[in-house]
Amino acid sequence: MTTNTQITRTSNLPKIIHYAKEFLFWFVLIATFLFSIFPLYWMFITSLKPRTDVEMTPPTFMPFVDYQPTLDNYVDVFLKDRAGAGFAEADQEATRKISEFPTTLTNSVIITTVTTILAVLMGTLAAYAFSRFQIKGEADMRFFILSTRMLPPVVVLIPVFLMFNQPGELVNNALQNIPISFIQAFGESIKDFSLRNSYIGITLLYITFGLPFVVWMMKGFFDEIPKEYEEAAMMDGYSRLEAIWKIVLPEAFPAMLATSVFVVITAWNEFVFVLLLNRDNATTVPPFLFSILGYGQVEWGRTAATSVLFLIPIIVFTFLARNHLLRGVTFGAVRR
């Protein structure tokens, strides 16, 4: 019987360790999951809370159980602040003005879309050239492109502000030194041109932010597409341009989509530059969100609803591109 007890003894302890490990594993797993998801959950249920529930202590956790969810906050998103008291009355409700949310959201969409299309297009072409052609000083150029991403944005904020403020004047000052009258006149005519409060200025800026990323990522993808594809097409009587169009781009398209997600997110989320440069016009949602924080009492329900509306595209993007994202956030350092 000694052998028997020995067997039970030796097989029981590992079993306990095994269960303890399993327990620890699932505990950590669930805790991590909850920690990640909780702020999002909290934002979502806050956006559904009636005004009275938002600031309640103890807070309520479960819609339908703790409180009756309402879409009032979502209606509020599109309306300006209620001035003073008595906001419950119907006639006042009707006279409230439309908020800046629709405008800023439209701006966000326009700026992000144009930025993404141009940045991905330009970056893809540059990446193709880097991948396929022997270019003098290629390593230096690539380092230069990458280094622009290392800059703390605030450092370039000052000169960009100055440059965007009155680029026309800068050019004019230079042109006035040329003693030719029509050139001077041309300088005068563009003197007041400004890139502040304009779609063009902020879009150019966001393209610049996105480009290093696109070039870096797309070069990685092109390096993985065999150059024999183009060579085969070129043997068959196509020019390189046609080969790119017919063979390389269809192959690279999924990669371009994955890359574009990052450009979208950079442009969509940017705050400082648009806050400083586009205070009066062509403003996007992040500064608007910050502005409704206001002073004193914050309407958390409405803020939550605005945030949810603004975050939906990002969450959808994250979901769609989830398999490419890790490679993206590490600039391709992690290969999948």
Added chain:
Amino acid sequence: MVNSGLTQNNQLDKEHSGDKPLRVRFRWLTDNRMSFLFLSPTMLLLLFIAIFPLIWSLRLSFTDWSVIGDAGKIPEPVGFHSYGTALGLGETRTEKRVGVEVAERFAITGQFVLPTVIIELLLGFGLAMLLNRKFLGRGLLMTVMLIPMMLTPVIVALYWKYMLRTDIGVINYLIHDIFGGPRIDWLNQIKIAIWALVLADVWMWTPFMMLISLAGLSAVPKYLYEAADVDQASAWFKFRHITLPMVTPLLLIAVLFRTMDAYRLFDQAWVLTGGGPGGSTEVMSFYLYLVAFKDFETGLASAIGYIMLIVIIALANLLIRKINEIADEG
């Protein structure tokens, strides 16, 4: 047999019409021209919007120009004066105060960057070690963990501000009412406010560290562990001599990225704490913004910007050298 179909089929060469290839279209677009055409838009834009401003601000950093008062004036050169002031070599009282402030803000930045990156690294790597296996819902967890780092920083900060409130914040409710801890005044106490920034950043970016660690861990070849098992190596030995050396290069890259990002943190400081209380969360980016666009000391701000730049380049180089060293050894 293999060739039966071929020997009997002679119609191809009989019909050989020898259709001459057409002239290739876009013949003028030689490879050289194409590479120039493809590269120039990107290079030009980067030159104008990233490099040109940088050179301009270098020039401004040697002047005492102010965007508000001196618009239209030719900037007055003052040499290294602004740099001296920023580094605490100033003579007047205000200049000395600036020097003290810059040093303080660098310290604050360090107090934010260091704990943030270390906590994220340890937590992320630890989680990855635990979760490095196949389990139900792994894909879902990975996707959920990707979300925080994609979110708009302003909104993240807004939401942590709401959750960290002393009176109605859900965090304090959990700490105080559920677990019986003290109510913490996260945002209004000098020693604590910086930790609110750390907390929000850890929430956003720990998943990033975890996902990179997981990628690194799953790339370690299984046979190494099997070989160690054959040699009856301890778990610690396997971790120390197999796991760690294999994932370190990737982790260092992640640390590099996180350090660079944490160093330039702005949005969260602006929204979550507003630099307060008492300037205790004014990280460098935030301070620079104030000098440039509140005090309108453009020259001084440019100089501080350059000091920031030099510090981060030095730091990044140090890390990159370390990464290359390890890569060379491996």
Added chain:
Amino acid sequence: MAEVKIKNLSKRFNLDSPLAVDGVNLDIADGEFLVLLGPSGCGKTTTLRCIAGLETQTEGEIYIGDQLVNGLPAGERDIAFVFQFYALYPHLSAYDNVAFPLRAQNLQKDEVDQRVQQVAKLLRIEKILKRRPTGLPSGEQQRIALGRAIIRRPQVFLMDEPLTNLDAALRTDMRVELKHLQADMATTMIYVTHDQTEALSMAHRIAIMNLGVLQQVGTPLEVYNHPATLFVAGFIGTPPMNLINCHLNGSNSLSDESGAFTISISEIQNLKSKIQNPNAPLMFGVRSEDISVDTAEGAGEVRGEVIVREPLGDETIYEVEIGQNIIRVKTEPTLILNTGDNVGLNFAHDRIHIFDAESQKAIKF
């Protein structure tokens, strides 16, 4: 239908790198099947890519037919190229892959279809035309790649190790098939490979390259029986030719340094007159099938000890140690020797080779 002339072709990839192709001259006749053979990195693929127009040569001229094609884009040279990894477009079906070259010519849809069907029938890929190449077995991918090459009826086929990625059995089949295909179409073919079996079995002529230099051009039997350089002698044939460092010993024999290997060459009358310097280092070469074993005591031109036996079924190869040298001998499978046996070896004197060890060139006699 065209001959290809290569004159003094050189290619250098970077200014400071050595020549990848070094002054190659080669005339390929109309309808000829020429194989460029050599180890990896010998410049054979670079030569092929220069002919194709995928690389620009540093020096030299290439003619296809009567036309000088230097500087002509690949698409205008009227040639087809089959790549080692096939380079089939993964987003197009097999049909579209095969039709791709015709579409560049703006042909009518009917004609494209008719010709694709014809090629598909010829290559027996009718059933897979609708499928995408990814996921198809490599043999079928290979056929699609061939289809794309032959459909335009080019003047010259260029193939870069097209059979390397097939498994052994399929490779043997495709070898036969390709040979027939080329014979039927009577189109000039330049075929690059590192596999001497492929070269010997398919080529009309083989051009052997090493370190960018063309070593010898000749029919398979020529290069096998009369290798022009030491490199060719060592590269062609399995097992490779036995090569022994030796020198002229008097006027009647050759021996190695220790003298353990000495062989009479008295019947080779004019060998001595071919060698300028009687003390020059030489290389004696003999193929393993040109050696016979004599087990009788004290018999044979040289004697040595059997050290390794490799039975291959239809033949057996013995390694025999003679002094410092090891000679491999191919024998009938019925001859059984044991390691340690002392045996005599006789050489077929009309089939031995002598090389100048310095210039590496064969001394003809």
